[in-house]
Amino acid sequence: MTSPxxxxxxxxTPPLRVTVLSGGVGGARFARGMRRHLARSGREAAxxxxxxxxxxxxxxxxxxxxxxxxxxxxxAGVHDRDRGWGRADETERVSAELLAYGVGADWFTLGDLxxxxxxARSQMLREGLGLTEVTSRLSSRWDLGATLLPAxxxxxxxxxxxxxxxxxxxxxxxxxxxxxAAMPALGFEQAGADAxxxxxxxxEAIAEADLLVLAPSNPIVSIGTILGIPGLREAVRSxxxxxxxxxxxxxxxxxxGMAAQCLTAVGAEVSAAGVAEHYGARTRDGLIDxxxxxxxxxxxxxxxxxxxxxxxxxxxxxxxxxxxxxxxAAAQALASSLRVAG
Amino acid sequence: MTSPxxxxxxxxTPPLRVTVLSGGVGGARFARGMRRHLARSGREAAxxxxxxxxxxxxxxxxxxxxxxxxxxxxxAGVHDRDRGWGRADETERVSAELLAYGVGADWFTLGDLxxxxxxARSQMLREGLGLTEVTSRLSSRWDLGATLLPAxxxxxxxxxxxxxxxxxxxxxxxxxxxxxAAMPALGFEQAGADAxxxxxxxxEAIAEADLLVLAPSNPIVSIGTILGIPGLREAVRSxxxxxxxxxxxxxxxxxxGMAAQCLTAVGAEVSAAGVAEHYGARTRDGLIDxxxxxxxxxxxxxxxxxxxxxxxxxxxxxxxxxxxxxxxAAAQALASSLRVAG
Numbered sequence: 099m100t101s102p103x104x105x106x107x108x109x110x111t112p113p114l115r116v117t118v119l120s121g122g123v124g125g126a127r128f129a130r131g132m133r134r135h136l137a138r139s140g141r142e143a144a145x146x147x148x149x150x151x152x153x154x155x156x157x158x159x160x161x162x163x164x165x166x167x168x169x170x171x172x173x174a175g176v177h178d179r180d181r182g183w184g185r186a187d188e189t190e191r192v193s194a195e196l197l198a199y200g201v202g203a204d205w206f207t208l209g210d211l212x213x214x215x216x217x218a219r220s221q222m223l224r225e226g227l228g229l230t231e232v233t234s235r236l237s238s239r240w241d242l243g244a245t246l247l248p249a250x251x252x253x254x255x256x257x258x259x260x261x262x263x264x265x266x267x268x269x270x271x272x273x274x275x276x277x278x279a280a281m282p283a284l285g286f287e288q289a290g291a292d293a294x295x296x297x298x299x300x301x302e303a304i305a306e307a308d309l310l311v312l313a314p315s316n317p318i319v320s321i322g323t324i325l326g327i328p329g330l331r332e333a334v335r336s337x338x339x340x341x342x343x344x345x346x347x348x349x350x351x352x353x354x355g356m357a358a359q360c361l362t363a364v365g366a367e368v369s370a371a372g373v374a375e376h377y378g379a380r381t382r383d384g385l386i387d388x389x390x391x392x393x394x395x396x397x398x399x400x401x402x403x404x405x406x407x408x409x410x411x412x413x414x415x416x417x418x419x420x421x422x423x424x425x426x427a428a429a430q431a432l433a434s435s436l437r438v439a440g
Numbered sequence: 441m442t443s444p445x446x447x448x449x450x451x452x453t454p455p456l457r458v459t460v461l462s463g464g465v466g467g468a469r470f471a472r473g474m475r476r477h478l479a480r481s482g483r484e485a486a487x488x489x490x491x492x493x494x495x496x497x498x499x500x501x502x503x504x505x506x507x508x509x510x511x512x513x514x515x516a517g518v519h520d521r522d523r524g525w526g527r528a529d530e531t532e533r534v535s536a537e538l539l540a541y542g543v544g545a546d547w548f549t550l551g552d553l554x555x556x557x558x559x560a561r562s563q564m565l566r567e568g569l570g571l572t573e574v575t576s577r578l579s580s581r582w583d584l585g586a587t588l589l590p591a592x593x594x595x596x597x598x599x600x601x602x603x604x605x606x607x608x609x610x611x612x613x614x615x616x617x618x619x620x621a622a623m624p625a626l627g628f629e630q631a632g633a634d635a636x637x638x639x640x641x642x643x644e645a646i647a648e649a650d651l652l653v654l655a656p657s658n659p660i661v662s663i664g665t666i667l668g669i670p671g672l673r674e675a676v677r678s679x680x681x682x683x684x685x686x687x688x689x690x691x692x693x694x695x696x697g698m699a700a701q702c703l704t705a706v707g708a709e710v711s712a713a714g715v716a717e718h719y720g721a722r723t724r725d726g727l728i729d730x731x732x733x734x735x736x737x738x739x740x741x742x743x744x745x746x747x748x749x750x751x752x753x754x755x756x757x758x759x760x761x762x763x764x765x766x767x768x769a770a771a772q773a774l775a776s777s778l779r780v781a782g
Contacts, residue, residue, distance in 0.1 A: 159501075159563035192534060195556020199581055201563060210552055213559075214537020221501035221543060239541055 114143040116430075117307035119249075119334075121150045121320025122165035123182050124346060124354045124416075125313040126172025131422020132311070133173065133243045135430065138423060145244040146303040147173075150315070151229070152249075152256035152288065152323035153270050158202055160216040161223055164271065165320065166233055166248060167215055174240035176211075182354070185211040205276035230298045247303060249324040252294035256319050259285040270319055279356050283363035286319055288326045296329050304333040311429050312343035312386065314353065314414065317373045318360035325385065334385050340436040342388035342429045343377055345370035348414055349394055371398035371409075379406030388432040390414065390425065408436055456485040458772075459649035461591075461676075463492045463662025464507035465524050466688060466696045466758075467655040468514025473764020474653070475515065475585045477772070480765060487586040488645040492657070493571070494591075494598035494630065494665035495612050500544055502558040503565055506613065507662065508575055508590060509557055516582035518553075524696070527553040547618035572640045589645060591666040594636035598661050601627040612661055621698050625705035628661055630668045638671050646675040651775050653768075654685035654728065656695065656756065659715045660702035667727065676727050682778040684730040684771045685719055687712035690756055691736050713740035713751075721748030730774040732756065732767065750778055 116136065118129055129147050136143040150165045164183075171177040171185055178186045188209035196202030208216070215236060222232040229248045237246055257267035258274075260281040267287060273279060304310060312321050325331045334341060346357050347370050358368045366376040370391035378384020382405075389409040391398045396411035403409070410432050416422040458478065460471055471489050478485040492507045506525075513519040513527055520528045530551035538544030550558070557578060564574040571590045579588055599609035600616075602623040609629060615621060646652060654663050667673045676683055688699050689712045700710045708718040712733040720726020724747075731751040733740045738753035745751070752774050758764040 158559050159566050160559070189531075189533060189552075191531060191552040192556045192559065195553055196560055199556065199560040199578055201560045210531075210533040211537055213555070214534045214541065217500050217502070217534065217555075217559075218538055218541040218543045224501050236541055 111141070114141050114308050115146070115306055116143055116309045116311070117146045117148060117303045118311045118313050119321055119324050120147045120165070120169055120313040121315030122153070122168035123172070125149065125165065125315045125320065126169045126177065127416040127422055128313040128344065128426065129169055129244060130172055130419050131416060132426040134419045134423035135426035146247060147244055148247050148249050148300055148303060148324060150249055150320045150323050152254055152319060154255070155269055155271060157206060157208065158196060160213070160220045162208075162216050163219065163229075163248070166246060167212065169246055170237055170240075170242065173242040173244055184209050188212065206271065228298065247299050248297045249300060249330065250294050250327045251297045252290060254291045254294045254323070254327060255289040256323050257287045257289050258283050259287060274356060279359050283359055285363055286322070286360065288323060291326055291328065294327055296327055296333070301329065301333050304337050307337060307339045309430055309433050310334065310337050310339045310341045312341070312377070314344040314346040316355055316357045316360055317346060317376055318357070318364055331385065335380060340387045340433040341380060341385060342390065342433045342436075343374065343386045344390045344425060344429060345373055345392065345395065345414060347373055348392040353414070353416070369398070370395040371401050374398070374402050374407050374409065375405050381406045387436050390428055390432065408432065453483070456483050456650050457488070457648055458485055458651045458653070459488045459490060459645045460653045460655050461663055461666050462489045462507070462511055462655040463657030464495070464510035465514070467491070467507065467657045467662065468511045468519065469758040469764055470655040470686065470768065471511055471586060472514055472761050473758060474768040476761045476765035477768035488589060489586055490589050490591050490642055490645060490666060492591055492662045492665050494596055494661060496597070497611055497613060499548060499550065500538060502555070502562045504550075504558050505561070505571070505590070508588060509554065511588055512579055512582075512584065515584040515586055526551050530554065545618075548613065570640065589641050590639045591642060591672065592636050592669045593639045594632060596633045596636045596665070596669060597631040598665050599629045599631050600625050601629060616698060621701050625701055627705055628664070628702065630665060633668055633670065636669055638669055638675070643671065643675050646679050649679060649681045651772055652676065652679050652681045652683045653771050654683070654719070656686040656688040658697055658699045658702055659688060659718055660699070660706055673727065677722060682729045682775040683722060683727060684732065684775045684778075685716065685728045686732045686767060686771060687715055687734065687737065687756060689715055690734040695756070695758070711740070712737040713743050716740070716744050716749050716751065717747050723748045729778050732770055732774065750774065
């Protein structure tokens with residue numbers, strides 16, 4: 099892959115620009131895999147993750163960005179591998195104090211190390227910095243090997259509709275974490291989306307990507323929330339790169355989280371093919387060109403061909419960085435085949 | 441001391457209202473002593489501490505109130521007895537994160553348990569509650585046996601003048617904690633005092649007190665700051681109760697903190713008698729009627745008589761609650777003698 103230093107081939111090969119649309123934990127694992135794949139390939143590359151901000155919230159006067167934190171911690175390698183979220187070696191001394199004072203939310207864990215992030219972020223935001231600059235400053239503490247871009251700097255909050263009344267909506271984290279999705283979701287709304295736009299660098303990262311991937315994140319409240327920001331969907335549709343997605347559903351169940359409840363709420367089929375068809379083919383007013391399904395869902399490949407989506411069945415395992423890197427490699431290979439074909 | 445329930449004596453004895461003007465750690469120890477003394481006496485009593493807020497500051501977007509916290513923690517019995525400040529069993533995991541992110545002040549320790557207080561307080565303040573109500577809510581977690589009143593709800597910041605230029609002032613905590621008072625103080629200023637007034641309940645607690653005591657706190661930047669809030673000095677001067685102070689200087693050194701540097705900066709003598717004369721006799725446009733000095737400073741008693749101040753020499757030790765209670769008892773006894781004499 100490498101060429102002699104200073105040789106013509108080296109000069110002729112610009113860095114590969116890879117952009118991943120990502121939710122939280124699943125997106126973080128995939129981003130780690132992509133980073134590993136790019137490192138393995140030996141090709142100089144620039145990885146950008148556009149991260150969902152729809153779950154962000156003010157909690158105890160502090161700005162919490164669950165997905166940005168999951169991706170940052172995951173890429174930094176300081177995430178808790180057992181719980182799947184938050185920091186490793188975490189404690190909750192501050193949270194216990196807040197509860198003892200009768201403040202704080204007993205349903206949302208604020209670990210002590212995690213609180214360091216929230217306090218630093220909240221201070222910078224209050225000083226007037228945008229979330230993108232704040233995220234860059236926080237991320238600079240580690241060698242992430244990737245640029246994290248908040249999908250938007252505006253407040254675009256994912257609300258879960260649980261009834262017909264005007265007030266019958268909950269913040270997504272409240273629905274998911276506090277009520278453990280016990281109330282059936284009737285739909286999802288993006289409060290504030292009308293007045294919002296993409297964050298700095300987001301449109302460029304999509305337009306200039308050599309490879310554009312939808313991570314195996316929740317297609318409704320993670321990737322869907324990103325795409326719901328005015329301008330984002332159009333940017334993905336008009337990207338010069340092939341758009342490849344990775345199924346978050348294996349068999350009939352999501353690998354992580356509550357994609358099933360979310361898909362059901364919007365009337366989508368809870369299957370690898372169903373998610374792909376929910377996104378739709380770019381050639382048919384949709385968003386994706388290619389789609390990776392797990393080997394157990396190989397039957398979806400033919401079905402999706404009929405929907406205008408080039409699917410491949412590969413092992414969709416992210417239980418190790420190497421396996422996640424294999425997934426990322428498959429996504430790039432699929433995109434390359436589409437580029438050649440196109 | 442007790443009388444038969446429902447008997448005429450019980451009905452005839454209203455609660456003794458004791459008000460203490462207090463700084464941080466020294467005031468907290470004295471307040472514990474006063475609480476112990478009142479409990480020992482068997483007399484029903486209501487203890488109020490009017491606490492200096494001049495050292496309060498925003499740090500990392502959180503409102504820190506060093507003296508209110510010292511008094512609250514001290515009365516709650518959760519203070520660190522070895523360090524003399526902060527919470528017992530403290531850790532600094534969050535602070536380490538803040539420093540790793542390149543934010544935070546490495547010169548001011550924010551312990552994890554302490555941060556719980558600051559986060560809870562800051563949230564309540566941002567919700568629009570006044571500092572007095574916030575302090576009441578925070579204090580309600582414990583059975584303090586005392587009411588804590590911030591001297592003011594306004595921002596009245598103690599600034600230390602270290603040069604002649606308009607910008608040559610530092611926040612007191614920055615001077616004291618960060619620079620360890622290495623720069624000679626030329627004077628002290630109260631930024632914001634002109635537009636400030638006493639906090640809710642403060643004037644009443646002074647006017648209605650049966651016993652009014654100046655704790656052995658820093659006479660310049662703790663008690664002096666309280667008295668510098670417009671209306672406070674006049675309230676103390678016109679209190680119906682005798683005003684008794686306890687010397688923070690034993691021999692030629694303060695028991696705690698940097699009273700010596702502060703006294704020198706304002707041209708006051710660093711001695712038990714010097715502090716009393718700095719406050720001055722109420723009969724001579726000053727603030728105090730009585731003054732407790734340590735037995736080693738017994739010579740000050742005669743000198744102060746000449747200044748119109750009734751002084752008594754007693755052991756001024758606060759190394760245990762019992763000894764601090766003895767001090768508080770001496771203050772009450774001195775006040776009683778003055779009341780009878782007056």
